[in-house]
Amino acid sequence: MVEGYWCLVLHNHLPFVKHPEYEDFLEEDWFYEAITETYIPIISILEGLLNDNVDFRITMSLTPPLCNMMEDKLLQDRYYKKLSKLIELAEKEVWRLQGQEPFFSTAKMYEYKFKNVMQVYERYNRNLLNAYKNLLNTAKVEIITCNATHGFLPLMSSDRIRKAQIKTAVKDYEIKFGRKPKGIWLAECAYSYGIDKILKECGLQYFFVEAHGILYGEPRPKYGVFAPVYTPNGVAVFARDIETAHQVWSADVGYPGDPDYREFYRDVGYDLEYEYIKPYLHIDGIRRNIGIKYYRVTGRVGLDKKEPYVPQWALNKAAQHAGNFMFNREHQIRYLKNIFDREPIVVSMYDAELFGHWWFEGPDFINFLFRKIHYDQNIFKAILPTEYLDKYPKNQILQPTSSSWGDKGYFEVWLNGCNDWIYKHLHKCEELMCQAVDVYHQDVLSGDEFKKRVLNQLTRELFLAQSSDWAFIMTTQTMVEYAHRRTKEHISNFLRLFYQLKENRVDTNFLSWLEFKNSIFKDIDYTVFI
């Protein structure tokens, strides 16, 4: 009999970035890099665990924009080309570095990894959703959804709008995975009063909040964050464990900063001779990260003082850290079991892109961790949220507080001097969207297919404008120009199309162009606003 449970949740998300109008587009790299460094490495690791009959559980949110990008033919083909180039470079590097350890071993590691990525990619016919569908069928992996375009729900103007985001997500999930989603990841873990009612109406059983979502809830939570609670509307809520978050994220004690791990900021895109590296840069020829890096974190030293990366050392360290993480969970869970009258659940939530993209050895860490949990101890087991709810269907009812997992725990990251100007426009579009649906839905019912197309595209433009990513980027001050551009672009597309509809002069070419370019949600249905 185990003494408690551990629930790992990885949030997989990227905003919908697709630019068919350019042959080469910088921001699409977010998606391509994440496939190479995070999504496929994690898929491979989970498949390895299954092959070796290791008992494990993992919950992953795959947001609708991400699912839609994974399914997109243009992006699939572009990624294939990108990865082929990367493999070509890795092969050249193996040649160049012959006889020069430890660089040679590292070069061979990249070649091996990239070729494995290609093999997985081809095996699933370039559509990673096929891989996730397989994993979902094993019952060891749970895949949950996220509100439509990762919109920041608490800052939307009404529940009608929030509900449209959530209904669209549920429908998209059903189309892609062939069953209803059991749980949802609210974008940025952003919850405000009333959202649970919408979730209930959409058939969702559970969601996640930041620790104080429950700790500051009313009445007091008997088990703190170590048991789910039900909202007044009967939806289960799991709260984040801060200790495990801190263990990975902390600048001082967090694992990813270990001297043996790979240094993110020393990249061949900057280090190697220009003519040699140029074919692998974007067509503007500006030096940027390419994804092959030969140095390790080393310590708090300048980039010029970084020492060479040694793959075996890094792997050893990942195993050691996995052991440490497990040891700490054993202690935490045993302690909690002693003071509780039931088995506690510790919920660790992370952005998936942490594992692989930023913390290069992160996927290895997960691999070692699940194997160690399976073979080396019997204090706790990994579990899925629904499995825990099946064991403990009776839980305290409380009203979680409005909160998010952003800096300071509330909404400031998405509402401050850098981005507050967007809400006036977003709210106006939300209002006009409802107006358009109320006025023209009858025409569609009478068979007006063209108006249906217009209403559907209005829905896409509104949803894309609502992505929380734009407000977030404006706050973090990286790639701000792109975030401004996307916000303005979708709002102006929306307004232009809305007034064309209202004045009965819709430009068909414009509509077709938008459908082609902003093609998220092939089967979108504007009636989510009714």
Added chain:
Amino acid sequence: MDNKELTTIPASGTVSSKVERKVEFIQQITDLPQSYADTKIFLLPRDPWWCFAYWEVEEKTMQEIRNLYGENLQYFIRVYDVTNIDNFDGNNANKYFDIHINLDAKNWYINLPETNRSWCVDLGVKNSNGEFVTIVRSNIVIMPRFGVSLITDAQWAVLQREFERLLELSGVSMIGKGSFDIAKLMKERWEEIMAISQLPKFISSAAVPHQQFISSGFISSFAKKEQVEKKEFYLKADTELIVYGETMPDAKLYIGDREFKLTSDGKFSLRMYLSDGEKFIPIKAVSSDGTMQKEIIFVVQRKTDYKE
């Protein structure tokens, strides 16, 4: 705004100047409307202590107000505590306070005197008698809670001392102490690295002139530069080997025992480090149907002498 303009492509974020297809609708991103001709005030919660209000008053309404109350008006936001009030009508608030505002600011962050309450605001003016006249009323906002609830649940009761211990275990002291997001963490690490790097200009702008990178190896030039600066006189040299050529575009090319990808016009180029000693480089091309093949073998020797 809806002309089918064939416009220049916005530069932001793009790295392409070539467009594959004729694109009519990459419209220049115009500024969004300044106003929507509404009279409206909207309230959003930011955190337990602050909310944000934005507003707009249409010209017609402004004119009416000026006609009624005169030209030089003082504008205010009246903030009502409407906690637990079902039908707020402007007169039944628990309490309220006024903030003098500049109407043209169009938005305001409001600091609230109490946590865990619900609020509503009116945008308005004060007439010559100092009486507040509402122009428009906002939505009601229930603020995010701060702090642990005082209310306990009989069925799920917990002793105060145990609960305090549990809060500690749940990490209550860490709440709001910083976020765990990648973008922030990476930015901070980058700033730290740049602060301690010898050559802070390196990489800090995306476009690094490649002349700096005369080193062809994996040891980037700035590390060497630093070393050499300490010496009075120096000579550093190294060598690399470039193998290149072309064959039929559909042929298979092998260098050593590895297959090597050809460019679409059948060219290939491989650059490698040349260490001391002798190196055999067999290059083999095999026709696509496998019936013909050609081979060229290079034997390259490098010997390095150092002389004072």
